Amino acid sequence: MAQAADAALQVAQAETKVTSDNPFFHPWNTRFGVPPYDAIKPEHFKPAYEKAMADHLAEIKAITDNKDAPTFANTIDALEKSGNMLGTVARVFGSLTASNTNDQLQKIQREMAPVMAAHGNAINLNAALFARIDTLYAKRDSLKLSKEQARVLERYYIDFVRAGAKLEGKDRDRMAAILQRLAVLSTQFSQNVLADEKEYKLVLTSEEELVGLPEFVRAAAAQAAKERGDEGKYVITLSRSSIEPFLTFSANRALREKAWKAWTARGDNGDAQDNNAAIKEIVQLRIERANLLGYKTFAEYKLADTMAKNPQAVSDLLLQVWEPAKVRAAEEKDDLAKMAASEGQNIQIEPWDWYYYAEKVRKAKYDLNEEEIKPYFQLDKMMEAVFFTANQLFGVTFHELKDVPRYHPDVKVYEVKDKKGQHVAVFYSDNFARPSKRSGAWMSSLREQEKLSGKVTPIVMNNNNFAKGAEGQPTLLSFDDATTLFHEFGHGLHGMLSDVTYPQLSGTSVLRDFVEFPSQILEHWIEQPEILQRFAVHYKTGEPIPKALLDKILAAQTFNQGFATVSYTSSALVDLAYHSLTDAKDLDPDKFERDELAKLGMPKEIVMRHRSPHFTHVFSGDGYSAGYYSYMWAEVLDADGFDAFKEAGNIFDPKLAQKLYQEVYSAGGSKDPMEAYVAFRGRAPKVDALLRNRGLLGTGSRVN
Structure with missing residues (x-):
């Protein structure tokens, strides 16, 4: 902890170059206070970060130096009002590194990741600050707080404890070091995936290479080529909206295989951008982090602060869907094989064949194809x-x-x-x-x-x-x-x-x-x-859109749901498996992934929606680690919740819409999620709607 605090203080005490041209040091006179992107340059960020962190630490020091007894106003309100400039700088920087990055921004991102982690540690592991929060939490029932204030106090207490605020001595120092290293590894992981995606392009020039591609795919590929300096040619990128249409329509099987292998090998090419070593270290550090906080596994730690509460509840939900999804996927594979055979193709269906023949089967079953829909x-x-x-x-x-x-x-x-x-x-x-x-x-x-x-x-x-x-x-x-x-x-x-x-x-x-x-x-x-x-x-x-075509689109919504559900659920189960490990010192991510999928009986014709080396949800930060199941957990809610509108006979029913607004969209985190859902729906959710919508009793959720 001492090292983390020292690092944060060194940043705080650094001389910041408050130059006249740095937009972060002046009020923004833009409409509605939006960021002045036209004036912000990469070189503005480090000075802005340094000043913002210094200001934030000064605000925290004012709270902890306060000789008055802790009150909600002088502790929680003060905390809520602190760090405004830092939040602004970080959000603007994040918008650029995610949406329009460059080498200079990426260098800053790598440099700032451990510094920002150290800054977070200096606050979350601040014993004096936590003591004030702890005091308030212990007597929360006597503070006469509003429901929202009580929720804020509860969240601060939980978040600080889960960050390690109760740790002492060497354990506190080790937690700080772990969080700093995880910040570095997460940044490295995401930049490696982006580099693989940016570098790859499948350039097509001849009709043999373009065979089967409809005009809308060719037009998009021509535009991608123009943007990448290959005007007059056609380029397929590793963006899902580029690669999936190519796999769906390309009649060139060899090129489908080539593109599919590049897509699924992002972060897994044995080069400087390979993510396997990063995964091993991330998983091991997460285990150690959970152990320091009294949990056997990272999954137990992470899920304790969710609706699911524990890994068993997550596993139960996923496996409830997994087995029927595999049965449906096997039926779908047979349909694809029959379609290939009917065209004289005596082949085993491979992963790079699935999209292609699924589109043909959909056309045959529903008289429907993507070229007609788009x-x-x-x-x-x-x-x-x-x-x-x-x-x-x-x-x-x-x-x-x-x-x-x-x-x-x-x-x-x-x-x-x-x-x-x-x-x-x-x-x-x-x-x-x-x-x-x-x-x-x-x-x-x-x-x-x-x-x-x-x-x-x-x-x-x-x-x-x-x-x-x-x-x-x-x-x-x-x-x-x-x-x-x-x-x-x-x-x-x-x-x-x-x-x-x-x-x-x-x-x-x-x-x-x-x-x-x-x-x-x-x-x-x-x-x-x-x-x-x-x-x-x-x-x-x-x-x-003609009613006949509309009817066909809606009728086809459960088509290929075995494939979609297996692809998603396998990713969620492998995520859970990684984070249920108690030791990852000898982890080989490629082997672990293969072994887990073999245990599950993963169909060889289907690949995980996100393979481990590019599973940014899970390894580019903590957001969905041990939490990729969340899409399906929420699907239980959304499928059941939309049924309320169908039961009302009006998809815009004003009373239901008002409840949805009041209990969910406007409420933020001010309410317990299940209480919010029940207040909207009138009862707890039922899983039946999810299974029906995925066609596993008999249209699936969008996962990203």
Whole structure:
């Protein structure tokens, strides 16, 4: 601990270059106080971090030096008001390193990871600060706190204890060292994955290489080629929105295999960007961290502060779905083999064949194919659809802002207003894949809502990785892409509609296995005819999607769910297995992954949705470690919760929408998640809806 504190103090005492051109040292005169991205340069961040950390430590010292007895106001309120500049710097920096990074930013990211960890340790392991929190927590029942204040105090106490605040001496020092090293390894892991994704491109030039690819795939590949300096050619990248269409339509089996192997080998190529050594060290350090806090495994530690509570509850849920999913996947594989044989292909179905023949089987079973669907799913119209859905449910409207700075020309920014026309939030929408952007889809905040320091409205960001349409042409989405758009927008609404007093409870600051509920329940609206008939219009003719095609899309929603469920659930089970280890000193991640999948009876034709060496959810930070199951846990809630709207006979039922807003979207972390769900639904959730929607009794959840 002494070393961590010394490191933090050295940073705090460093001379900061408060130069006139550093935007972080001056008020932002932008509309709604959005970041002045046009003025922020990489060299501004380190001085800003140094000053912000120094200010934060001074604020903490003022709390601990206070000779008055601890009160909620002089301890918890003061804590909540501290570190504002640091939060701003970190959120802006994070938005750039995730969405538009470069070598200079990545170097700063590597340098700052251990420094920020040391700073966090200097606060979370501060004995004097914890003593004040502990005193308040011990007499919390006599403090006459509001429900929200009681929740804030409880969360501070739990978070500090789980960070190691009760540790002493060598144990405290070791915890600090572990957290610093984990910060370094997590940064290294994510940068390695991004490097593999950025470096790879499958360049196609001949018709033999393009065979089978429909026009929308070729157009996106041509645009990707242009962006990467290969104009006149076609490029397939490792972005999911590029690789999956290629695997779906390419009739060139050898190229499908080549692309699939590159996609699944990210972070696993035995080179400088290989992540296996990092995984081994991360898992071992997490075990040691859990042991220091009195837990046998990291999974036990992590799940103690979730709705699930323990690994057994997670395992029970996943295995309840796993076995029927394998049965369904086996049936699906047989259908694919029959399709290949009918075309004269005497082959064993391999993982790189699945998407290709599944599309053919879907066409045969439902008279449906992606090439027929995509023209009706324009990105711009789907954005209108999410805005319409939010308006119908919660009364909010979105108004594009043309005069605010942004970090990339592709980003669109909107002001959000309530039904009275009052300002609610600012929303950044960044939808396109590019080499400087990490893969996947996510929501983040540039400013969190709170009322403790006056009325502070949120600034929320959604990122997707859609393949951009050719110049002058609309970007066309798959139905899965459109569902992802709704999913991330659900997270966005959770941040934008937050209405709490304390920053600690703002927006998505909820238990990990509840955070996916607001996002996943919103997915259900993209499946509704009321939405599709209005916004799914052909990009050339403007005609709404024909009812016959719409019916086929909806009928096909349980198609291939054995594959999707096996792919996702295997990832969640392997995540749980890693973090149920009691010793990882001899861990070989590749072998461990193979062995765990063999124990589960993983079909050889299906790969994990996220293989270990690029499983950023789990190894690029702590967010979903031992927690990838959260998507399925939340799916129990979202499937059952949307049933309430169906039972009401109105997908925009105003009474239900108001309950959903009041108990979930606006409540942040101010309520116990199960209490919030029951207050919305009127009862506890049932798992039946999940199994039915995945077609395992008889449309699956979007996981990212």
